[in-house]
Amino acid sequence: MPGIAFGWSDDGHRHLLPGRLRVAVDGLMRNAHLGGLIVRQVAGQPGVRRVAANPWTGRVLVTFAQGQVTPCELERLILLAAGAGQVAAGREPMPVAGVSTGETPGAAPEPPAGTAWHALPLEALIRTLDTATPRGLPEVEAARRLELFGPNQLRAARQAALSEVVLRQLKNPITLLLLGAGGVSLAVAQWLEGIAALGIAGVTTYMAVRQESRATHALGALSKLAAPRAVVVRGGRPLALPAELVVPGELIILEEGDRVPADARLVFSAALQVDESALTGESCPAVKDPALHCCSPATPLADRHNMVYAGTVVTSGRAQALVVATGMATEVGKVAALLEEGSREVTPLQRRLQQLARWMFWGILGIGAAGTAMGVARGLPLGAALAQSVSVAVSAMPQGLPVTVTIALSTAVTRLAEQGAMTRRLGAMESLGATTVICTDKTGTITCNRLSVREVQVAGARWALGNEADLLRDGAPAVPDGPLIAALEAAALCNNARLVGDGAMLRAEGDATEGALLLAARRVGIDPTTLQAKYPRLHETPFSAGERRMSVVCQTDGGPALYVKGAPETVLPMCSRWLGPSGGEALTGAARREQLAAAEAMAARGMRVLALAWRPQDQPVFPAANGFIFLGFAGMVDAPRPGAQPAIARCREAGIRVLMLTGDHPATAAAVAREVGILGPAGLVLTGPQLDAMTDSELAAAADQLAVCARVAPEHKLRVVRILKGQGHVVAMTGDGVNDAPALQAADTGIAMGIAGTDVTRGAANLVLTDDDFTAIVMAVEQGRSAYANIRRALTYSLTTNGGEALMALLPLAVGLALPVPAAMLLITNMLCDGLVSLSLATDQPEPGVMARPPRPLGEPVLGRGTVGAVAVRGAAIGLSTVGLYTAGLAMTGLPAVGYSMALAGLVAAKLCFAWQVRRRSLDGSVVA
Secondary structure: OOOOOOOOOOOOEEEEEEEEEEEEOOOOOHHHHHHHHHHHHHHHOOEEEEEEEOOOOOOOEEEOEOOOOOOOOHHHHHHHHHHHHHHOOOOOOOOOOOOOOOOOOOOOOOOOOOOHHHHHHHHHHHHHOOOOOOOOOOOHHHHHHHHHHOOOOOOOOOOHHHHHHHHHHHHHHHHHHHHHHHHHHHHHHOHHHHHHHHHHHHHHHHHHHHHOOOHHHHHHHHHOOOEEEEEEEOOEEEHHHHHHHEEEOOOOOOOOOEOOOOOOEEEEEEEEEEEOOOOOOOOOOOOOOOOOOOOOOOOOHHHHHEOOOOOOOOEEEEEEEEEEEEEHHHHHHHHHHHHHHHOOOOOOHHHHHHHHHHHHHHHHHHHHHHHHHHHHHOOOOHHHHHHHHHHHHHHHHHOHHHHHHHHHHHHHHHHOOOOOEEOOOOOHHHHOOOOOEEOOOOOHEEEEEEEEEEEEEOEEEEEEOOOOOOOEEEEOOOOOOOOHHHHHHHHHHHHOOEEEEEEEHEEEEEEEEHHHHHHHHHHOOOOOOHHHHHEEEEEEEEEOOOOOOEEEEEEEEEEEEEEEEHHHHHHHHHHEEEEEOEEEEEEHHHHHHHHHHHHHHHHOOOOOOEEEEEEEEEOOOOOOOOOOOEEEEEEEEEEOOOOOHHHHHHHHHOEEEEEOOOOHHHHHHHHHHHHHHHOOOOOEEHHHHHHHHHHHHHHHHOOOEEEEEOOOOOHHHHHHHHHHHHHHOOOOEEOOOOHHHHHHOOOOOOEOOOOOOHHHHHHHHHHHEOOOOOHHHHHHHHHHHHHHHHHHHHHHHHHHHHHHHHHHHHHHHHHOOOOOOHHHHHHHHHHHHHEEEEEEEHOOOOOOHHHHHOOOOOOOOOOHHHHHHHHHEEEEEEEEEEEHHHHHHHHOOOOOHHOOOOOOOHHHHHHHHHHHHHHHOOOOOOOOO
């Protein structure tokens, strides 16, 4: 038969008729166990109607739907199933026709970078990998490939040496000033001033080292996603080994509950579903099937149904797959590479303080040089002049500035922790206060990452189950009626999930969709466990990706009954009647179109729609495919978190824009975004492929209208964050999955979910929401804005008073008088008075209305122009008044002690009065914020 692969021939081993195939299988003779395995694995495949294995003749008979599956695909499925069965039994499996099973494969060339494994025909993939299925790789070849490709593990993150961290901190101008002043003070025997300056520098350096030691946590957490063990086929036999020994071309065996050890292409599966939410953001487990070919290399990762990826978890079914990528070449490895490329940028406050510190550096050096020159001009020795100028410089330096900033941010962190958020970097608090855009993931962040039945449509009525207090029938509270009970009883019987716990702790285990149906049944008073015991199951046809439905035969009071649930487009054609308002009615063309329109409307609102049907069954084993009675639709959603909508509204009030970046389907993402207020009438929805087709300039032009990005990969999220930052936005990114980690690290503030989030996201983020409540982000923004306002107040106070003290020291030095306040006393005053005042300003409570103002401009200096002028005027007033009081006291009594006392009292009083003023308002008349 031309065009059929594997050397097909109508000989004694194969016999083909239209819709009917018989294949002889080596090892099946007198092996009923192997026959049962073949039947179970082949029966659920698309297009297969019936499978029978005869252990007396050694043949397998399959009847199939022509056009849905080819004979060659069926033969490969049969032989792979038989091979898997013999491998599991420890026997040598028979070869699959057309596939080499030699024990010494040729040298496997390294696959080309960027190979679209999901788009390659299986035969081409096998040739590229140079593997032998179903025997797998021989040990010698596996060892050679392990040496060639390296272990199946992520590259260890490089940790910065202690000396590197210290050197980075020493580049801070304030630290340099403190070290320089401390060194000079010690050199001229001013021990107290020197020790104090060096001590402050040491504290700030220690804090920087402590924070830096946590910087590589995200990359280390990625390694936890690796499967500790893997089951592979080596030389025709199953072998359990550490996952890091898996190599490309390996044939792996996957069972329910396994973590996938590497990226792999499926060659066989039976009812396989995989939780890929950490990579894709999909709420539901992904249905996998090697028969669902993805022909386009550009197919998004979430739609690659013939692939499984490292770090994901098998939630149901079983499979065999060929490993195509290991270690850093896997999708998780690509995320790790993006994390390696990313670097923590300084926060807006850090940039402004560094700029201010540079100005202060040169200003204080100028003051010191001027003081030295004045002393030398008056005839003082250079050492004495230098000692006096160092005293002046130390008095002008805000020594407590680094500690004040740290205290302000630490206070905000402590308050935020009480409200459900923990920060890993103090600078994250200030960045949140300046945030202009929040980019958020959908699944697990805006939504609960838990499917629930929101709506059931039966007998022409629409039941809403989302309200915890009442059931709503067409918008009004109602008691469950017969049609609703019948539909949810069918959902509970055609179901393999189970409920555990009780009361508020009740939860579902198993498939997320089926669990949601059980909880919905329980919601209307049905006990699924009791119902399933009352109507025991006689037969099950598992869900298949091709037919997109599942059916069971149960023994009911009226005899065997067949229940089915699945996609509306596959279930409705099987129905000839429907349960209408007046009972069973004929499902006419108009009624069928009406039902399909209802399903499409539910899907447009972001629901996953399942159709439910039943029929009496005269045969207890083989289900019929027509004559069903349509019961209704169940619409499921990953519901938004209760506080998401008001939190997003508060963000808008604060001038912060919220943008959704998700790997979920565009319709689902748009529906959720519209419900919580992210997507408005003028909002733009883009998908990952659309982003790929846009240049950076085109994306930047569309960024102002962009509201939702769906079907996006980690690199898409990272690109959007970088585009927004390039436009001058301060960006916060929230998420919980591995696919969010690179964008979290690149954002000005990365925010991770503490409960649903992975270790990877928590490691890449600098703020963790301990209760996964999106509203905590708004609280964090409020605390960040408050911290920045407190820092401005403390900085204004310090610069004004220290500037006044510098002027107070320079004037007497110019005219040959003694310092109005001795240097040691001045230092003690600064440490006690200024320290306590700065501490009070740094820990002040948030101002009312702080969230009613827009974010501060990105380029705004820490001290505005009006504030700088006011600092100069008030500083001059403090300095001149202190000198005046000293001169007056000296003139009235002739005693320096009186002058010192009057000057010190006046200086302290001026500082306290100014502290009261700056706490309430800024110097230019506007509220400090």
